[in-house]
Amino acid sequence: MINANVFHPAQFSSPHRQFLPTEQDSAEATIRVMLLPLADSQALPDQARPFSDAEIPDVVILTEMNSAQLLAGNLSPALYAILPVIDASGIRASTDPNRRCADLSIASAQKGAIADALEVLKGSIERVRSLAPSVLHSADPRVHLLARLFVSDRGLTPRRDPSRPETVSYVDEAVIANVQGCAEELSELKLVERVFFDRVPVCPRCHSARLSVREQCSVCQSANIGEEAIIHHLRCAYQGLEHEFKTSRGLACPKCRERLEHFGVDYDRPGFVSTCHACGHASSETSVGFICLDCEAEGGALELAYKTIHRYQLTEAGREYLKSGFALPARRSREAGFDGRIHEFVSRHAALTTPCSVLIARFKASRKTVVGCAAERARALYASIIKETFTPETEIIECPPFFFVLLSGDDKRDVEGALPEIRQTLERNFASPMEVDYRVCGPDEILAFLSNEIAC
Amino acid sequence: MLTAGIKLLFEFDQIQRAWQFIDAVSLDSIIALIWLTLLVEIPRYFLGFQATAAAILLRGPGRLPPLEAQPKVSVLLAGHNEEHAIEKCVQSLHQQTYKNLEIICVDDGSTDHTFSIMTRLQHEGLVRAVARLDLRGGKAAGLNLAALLAKAEYFVVIDCDCSFEPTMIEELIRPLLIDPSLGAVSGNILVRNWRASLTTSLQAIEYLITISLGKAFANILDQVACVSGAVGAFKRAAWEHVGGMDAGGGEDLDVTIRLRLAGYRIEFARHAICYTDVPATFYALLKQRSRWERDAFWIRLRKYRRTINPFWSDFSWRDAVHQWDFILVNMAPALAFPFYLLWLVMWYGEFAWVILVGTGIVLLLFDMAVFTCAVLVTGQTVYWRLLAFLPLYGPFQSYVMRLHRIYAYITELAFSLSRKDQYVPQKVHQWSVWR
Numbered sequence: 001m002i003n004a005n006v007f008h009p010a011q012f013s014s015p016h017r018q019f020l021p022t023e024q025d026s027a028e029a030t031i032r033v034m035l036l037p038l039a040d041s042q043a044l045p046d047q048a049r050p051f052s053d054a055e056i057p058d059v060v061i062l063t064e065m066n067s068a069q070l071l072a073g074n075l076s077p078a079l080y081a082i083l084p085v086i087d088a089s090g091i092r093a094s095t096d097p098n099r100r101c102a103d104l105s106i107a108s109a110q111k112g113a114i115a116d117a118l119e120v121l122k123g124s125i126e127r128v129r130s131l132a133p134s135v136l137h138s139a140d141p142r143v144h145l146l147a148r149l150f151v152s153d154r155g156l157t158p159r160r161d162p163s164r165p166e167t168v169s170y171v172d173e174a175v176i177a178n179v180q181g182c183a184e185e186l187s188e189l190k191l192v193e194r195v196f197f198d199r200v201p202v203c204p205r206c207h208s209a210r211l212s213v214r215e216q217c218s219v220c221q222s223a224n225i226g227e228e229a230i231i232h233h234l235r236c237a238y239q240g241l242e243h244e245f246k247t248s249r250g251l252a253c254p255k256c257r258e259r260l261e262h263f264g265v266d267y268d269r270p271g272f273v274s275t276c277h278a279c280g281h282a283s284s285e286t287s288v289g290f291i292c293l294d295c296e297a298e299g300g301a302l303e304l305a306y307k308t309i310h311r312y313q314l315t316e317a318g319r320e321y322l323k324s325g326f327a328l329p330a331r332r333s334r335e336a337g338f339d340g341r342i343h344e345f346v347s348r349h350a351a352l353t354t355p356c357s358v359l360i361a362r363f364k365a366s367r368k369t370v371v372g373c374a375a376e377r378a379r380a381l382y383a384s385i386i387k388e389t390f391t392p393e394t395e396i397i398e399c400p401p402f403f404f405v406l407l408s409g410d411d412k413r414d415v416e417g418a419l420p421e422i423r424q425t426l427e428r429n430f431a432s433p434m435e436v437d438y439r440v441c442g443p444d445e446i447l448a449f450l451s452n453e454i455a456c
Numbered sequence: 457m458l459t460a461g462i463k464l465l466f467e468f469d470q471i472q473r474a475w476q477f478i479d480a481v482s483l484d485s486i487i488a489l490i491w492l493t494l495l496v497e498i499p500r501y502f503l504g505f506q507a508t509a510a511a512i513l514l515r516g517p518g519r520l521p522p523l524e525a526q527p528k529v530s531v532l533l534a535g536h537n538e539e540h541a542i543e544k545c546v547q548s549l550h551q552q553t554y555k556n557l558e559i560i561c562v563d564d565g566s567t568d569h570t571f572s573i574m575t576r577l578q579h580e581g582l583v584r585a586v587a588r589l590d591l592r593g594g595k596a597a598g599l600n601l602a603a604l605l606a607k608a609e610y611f612v613v614i615d616c617d618c619s620f621e622p623t624m625i626e627e628l629i630r631p632l633l634i635d636p637s638l639g640a641v642s643g644n645i646l647v648r649n650w651r652a653s654l655t656t657s658l659q660a661i662e663y664l665i666t667i668s669l670g671k672a673f674a675n676i677l678d679q680v681a682c683v684s685g686a687v688g689a690f691k692r693a694a695w696e697h698v699g700g701m702d703a704g705g706g707e708d709l710d711v712t713i714r715l716r717l718a719g720y721r722i723e724f725a726r727h728a729i730c731y732t733d734v735p736a737t738f739y740a741l742l743k744q745r746s747r748w749e750r751d752a753f754w755i756r757l758r759k760y761r762r763t764i765n766p767f768w769s770d771f772s773w774r775d776a777v778h779q780w781d782f783i784l785v786n787m788a789p790a791l792a793f794p795f796y797l798l799w800l801v802m803w804y805g806e807f808a809w810v811i812l813v814g815t816g817i818v819l820l821l822f823d824m825a826v827f828t829c830a831v832l833v834t835g836q837t838v839y840w841r842l843l844a845f846l847p848l849y850g851p852f853q854s855y856v857m858r859l860h861r862i863y864a865y866i867t868e869l870a871f872s873l874s875r876k877d878q879y880v881p882q883k884v885h886q887w888s889v890w891r
Contacts (some may be wrong), residue, residue: 218578218585230601232593237703239593239601255699270565270589273605282605283585285575302579 031118031125034060034083036070045115056136058125059118060085062102063109078136081144081175082151084124086117101174103152127151132325142182142328146191148172149314150322156183156312158197165208165294167200168309183312189328191318194310201304203292209307210293217276218287221298224277225286232268233260241273241282305376338397338404339450345395345406346443355411358446359422361386361403362437378430389425412442508673509829523626523633526556529689530606531625533561534598535616539568545616546582554625558584560602565592594880595685596701603692603700611695615686619648619731627728628689639694639720640712641728642680643687644668646836648731655741657845658852659734661827664839668726669830674778675724681778682709683722687730694720705880706751713760716775726833742860749864750874756782790861793854819850 032051033044043063044050051057060071060083072080087102088109104120106113118125128151135147149156156179158168172179186192200209216223229242231251238255245251251260251267260267275282288301321328342358349356363379379400386403387396397404407415415422419438427434441449487494531549535542546559561583563571577583585605589598603611610632612625621627624643631641645667650660667684674680683690685708698714701707712722735741756779762768764779800808823846831839867873 230587230589232589232591232597232601234593235703236699237594237596237600237701237707238699239589239597240604268591268593270591270593271587273587281585281607282587283578284571284588285578285586287579 032056032058034074036060036062036074037064043109043111043114045111045118048114048118057083058128059083059121061109061114062087062089065089065091076137077141078138078144078147081141081172082131082136082147083128084121084151086114086121088114088117123153124151127153131322134325134327135322138327140328141176141178142186145172145176145179145182146186146314146318147322148175149192149312150319155195155314156192158309158311162210165206165210166307166309167209168198183310186318187310187312191315191321192312193315195313197309197311199306199308201290201301202307203290203295203297204299204303204305205297206292206295207305207307208292208294211290211304212293213288213290213301215274215286216289216300217274217279217281218283218285219281220276220279221287221289221300222276222278223289225274226277227272228275228282229269230271230273231260232270233258234265234267239270241275242269338399341395341397342404342406342446342450345408346447349408350443355409355414356443357407357410357412357415358441359405359407359415359419360439360441360446360449361405361426362439363401363403363434378434381429382426382434382436385426385429389422412440412445415440508669508676509833520630522553523630525633526554526626527610527629527633528556528558528608529554529610529612529625529629530603530608531557531559531612531614532599532602532606533559533614533616534564534595534602535561535566535570536564536592536595536598537566537568537570538616539566539570539573541617542570542573543577545614545618546577548619549614549625550582551622552620552625553623554629557625558606558608560584560605561586562598562602562605563588564595564598565589592881594703596703596707596880599707600700603695606692609692611690611692613683613685613688613690614730615732617733618686620687621727621729624687624728624730625689627725628687631723631725632689632691635721635723637721638723639691639697639715639718640683641689641723641725642671642683642712643689643728643730644671644724644726644834645684645686645730645732646834646839647734649733649736650839650842652736654845654848655738656734656736657842658849659741660839661842661845661849662853663734664830664834664842665823665826668834669826671724672726672833677777678721678774679778679781680722680724681712681716681782683712683715684708684730686732687728689728690715691720694718703880704751704754705747705874705877706755709752710755710759713755713763713775717760717763717770727835729834729836745857745860746864746867747874747877747879749861750868750877752782753787753865753868754872754874786861787865790858791865793858794862816850816854819854820847823850 029047031048032055033048034051034057035044048059056079060075062071062085071085075083084104085102087105090106090108103124104117106117131147131150135143138144145156156170156172158170161167161169163169170179176182183192183194187194201211201213202209203211214223215225217225230239231242231245232239233245233253233255235258236253236256238253240254244254245260245267249259252258253260253267258266263269271284273282273284274286289299290301290304291298345356345358361382363382383398383403386405390396390405390407394408395406397406419440423436423438427436439449533542533545538545542561546561549557549559559577559582561574561577563574563586571586571588574583574586578586587601587605589601599613610629612628614620628641628643632638645663647656647660647663649656651657671680688708694715695711697720698711698718700711702710702714704710716722735744760779763771763775764783765771766776797808797812800811804811824843827843827846827849831837
């Protein structure tokens with residue numbers, strides 16, 4: 001009768017009657033319910049009542065099929081994300097991850113069933129009520145996520161989803177845009193903590209995890225390979241593939257034409273090789289390769305990049321924040337952030353009339369040099385070297401594939417003169433030659449670069 | 457003191473009498489005394505080698521410029537339990553000036569980590585193909601499989617435990633590109649561990665004289681009869697024409713003779729230098745030489761004895777010469793040597809040792825001249841240091857290795873021990889036949 005989409009089944013075990021109001025209950029103890037669409041409140045049990053316009057509802061009950069579509073129109077973004085929703089339409093809850101679904105489904109909008117559902121959601125409703133008012137009015141999706149996790153008393157856990165290029169999705173994606181980005185920002189603020197979920201290989205070109213991994217020829221990368229036995233003719237030392245020995249009358253040595261009749265006496269089968277039917281290459285070892293199902297990029301296992309997937313748990317600091325309701329630090333848009341920092345750097349030096357320049361290093365990871373994990377490792381090493389090369393006061397902005405080194409007091413000509421030495425210092429610790437393009441920009445050039453290159 | 461003085465006087469008296477004896481005999485008699493040396497050693501090891509050295513040094517082309525075109529070459533590596541050598545060998549091949557290489561590795565039933573190292577090298581792109589054999593089949597079969605997996609028109613066969621001069625493959629392939637009549641080219645082998653012991657130092661001298669200079673001499677006479685298993689190059693067409701390697705030991709000598717019989721010329725590339733470790737102990741040396749001599753005996757006098765028969769339908773002097781050279785210059789003197797010693801003692805009694813010492817001194821002079829030529833031809837001046845061991849080289853070869861050779865020939869003749877050595881798996885030995 002009750003379909004719990006999100007909440008733990010253990011919640012059903014609590015006796016619902018204890019939640020029923022008594023005569024002494026204050027008005028605040030009555031559950032404020034938003035019925036969608038607006039329907040007769042006679043269906044509500046005694047402990048619930050329709051919310052008034054001046055109030056914030058505690059819970060939303062959907063009474064008809066497709067009434068979920070009304071949620072966004074009738075609730076603010078914060079309430080849309082935070083409030084628990086009961087689907088009393090009697091229709092099986094949608095499993096579409098892109099649609100906001102109910103937190104609990106019941107068979108019908110009968111009083112008893114709604115009372116049971118409210119009892120199940122008792123904890124969530126209490127937690128909604130414990131939220132600071134600013135949280136319920138916030139426009140910040142990070143706050144919405146934090147409050148949603150708190151109210152539903154769970155973490156943000158990915159689920160396997162082959163329909164997505166990442167092969168995982170989060171149940172809250174339909175409610176909060178860029179939910180993973182929000183979770184990452186919250187983890188930087190220590191309001192949620194990241195917990196390892198999985199590490200998946202992804203296409204180095206499009207970062208899709210939908211890959212077809214297969215054994216393939218190590219020379220031509222064709223998957224058209226087959227295994228064949230090696231036959232050793234002991235008498236003449238000829239050792240070749242089985243098909244060379246096969247004749248209509250059995251096995252015969254292609255070198256000396258002698259018939260091979262007795263295994264272990266005339267001949268041995270000392271091993272197998274994999275033969276590529278495309279290029280004819282034969283070897284005991286095949287390579288493992290992939291083809292990306294999204295962009296059709298092909299490559300070897302060593303070229304694969306890897307992506308770590310996390311689930312996110314609310315921390316104690318996150319819970320405390322929701323009760324206090326202080327505003328979170330302003331959201332940091334990555335592009336706008338580095339763009340703004342460079343603009344600010346240039347403006348500052350223009351005001352002080354001191355020379356400045358920006359060294360731009362564009363890190364390239366071509367297929368010939370470093371790919372996949374190796375490219376990531378190389379870039380991380382390059383990032384640490386570039387930080388050690390310049391003074392601690394020098395601001396270095398990393399925005400893959402670019403590194404911007406903001407150099408105060410040095411004009412473009414000085415930096416260009418020192419560039420060979422800088423380059424050697426940055427690259428001398430790499431075993432294989434790095435493909436990094438360097439460019440030195442004066443104040444005007446860097447602004448033009450930002451507007452032209454980065455915008456593109 | 458008195459006893460020692462009397463002994464010294466006695467010895468001095470003996471030397472005086474010996475000198476008087478030599479002084480008294482005529483030139484004819486001296487020739488009669490050292491006929492074996494005059495007949496065998498001087499023409500071959502002195503005159504021939506000197507002429508070769510002079511020819512090479514005075515009018516030889518010396519080192520040639522790098523090859524302009526580098527057609528693909530397959531390097532065939534077949535190894536059994538080579539975990540300590542295989543990676544160094546592959547890395548060393550990638551340091552060659554010849555860049556268009558594909559390396560094919562066959563793990564011949566190793567019980568160590570050879571295959572996993574080969575596999576890793578393949579994943580790193582250093583090796584093109586790897587084949588694993590769960591059952592050891594011997595080097596010949598391993599190379600045949602490697603040749604099957606190879607794609608190039610030229611094969612280079614090397615031992616996993618060797619190291620090379622950077623130009624080795626270039627120098628090895630150069631003759632094959634120039635001369636279409638060539639079927640194979642043998643490389644030059646020098647001793648890497650010549651400082652390890654007296655045994656290795658003496659072998660280093662031997663390799664310089666018999667391979668660096670000896671094969672250069674044979675090359676001028678078109679008599680290179682063995683493409684060394686440690687380093688050699690083959691044309692694919694020639695390899696396939698003769699069916700690659702055959703079962704049994706001495707596969708390098710065997711395939712070379714078959715190539716010659718098939719009409720291919722074989723050349724020696726003295727600048728294609730490969731370094732190998734030789735046995736460091738006397739016992740190990742004797743074991744190795746027993747195997748080599750028995751294999752040579754088996755292949756030359758059993759498997760291909762038809763080549764010395766002038767009534768054989770395909771008889772050719774070109775192949776008969778190196779066979780008779782083996783019989784007359786290697787086997788016969790070795791077999792005659794004990795009788796010669798016996799004859800000397802019987803006829804000249806106490807003067808026999810004087811004759812032997814005198815002959816040894818003359819041969820030392822010859823050895824010095826030959827050694828000098830060998831070092832000059834090789835161009836590896838570091839080996840001049842071996843000059844200090846040269847006085848031991850002649851007696852070592854004459855009295856130790858020659859007597860051991862007799863032992864190897866006799867045991868092979870009587871017991872066919874070449875079919876029992878551990879170098880080739882027994883399952884293959886039981887099929888080793890001569891045709």
